[in-house]
Amino acid sequence: MKCFACQAEIQDYSTVCPKCGEDPRANPYEAPTAGRTRPVTNPNEGDATGGIIPYKNPKALIAYYLGIFSGFPVIGFFLAVPAFVLGIMGLRDRNRNPAIKGSIHAGIGIGCGAIFTLVWGAAIIAIIIGMVTDARR
Numbered sequence: 744m745k746c747f748a749c750q751a752e753i754q755d756y757s758t759v760c761p762k763c764g765e766d767p768r769a770n771p772y773e774a775p776t777a778g779r780t781r782p783v784t785n786p787n788e789g790d791a792t793g794g795i796i797p798y799k800n801p802k803a804l805i806a807y808y809l810g811i812f813s814g815f816p817v818i819g820f821f822l823a824v825p826a827f828v829l830g831i832m833g834l835r836d837r838n839r840n841p842a843i844k845g846s847i848h849a850g851i852g853i854g855c856g857a858i859f860t861l862v863w864g865a866a867i868i869a870i871i872i873g874m875v876t877d878a879r880r
């Protein structure tokens with residue numbers, strides 16, 4: 744088979760191209776094969792999004808959605824920390840097996856999770872300080 748990323752001829756079972764380090768079976772960017780008929784190397788893995796959504800990395804995917812919803816008031820407070828933790832787990836899985844992808848989704852989960860953990864943490868501290876200040880009055 745040919746690597747989608749660098750066009751090098753490589754072993755069929757490779758999940759990581761020895762020449763360029765990319766996933767040779769699924770290049771989400773399509774650029775190197777643009778204008779040509781893209782060969783169907785594995786019909787069972789056909790996914791309509793071109794590999795953008797990391798179906799094989801559920802931790803990264805869940806982290807991504809938890810990260811987004813962690814910005815919502817009240818429920819976000821319960822989602823921010825799991826988003827952060829799952830994001831790190833998803834990123835670890837992805838580093839072990841780059842073919843499952845998900846580093847972008849995991850990164851968004853980690854980023855949003857971390858930010859909203861701080862935001863909600865600060866909000867809770869502000870509420871506690873407010874209650875203490877009210878009690879003194």
Ligand SMILES: [Zn+2]
Binds near residue numbers: 761765767
């Ligand atoms: Zn390659």
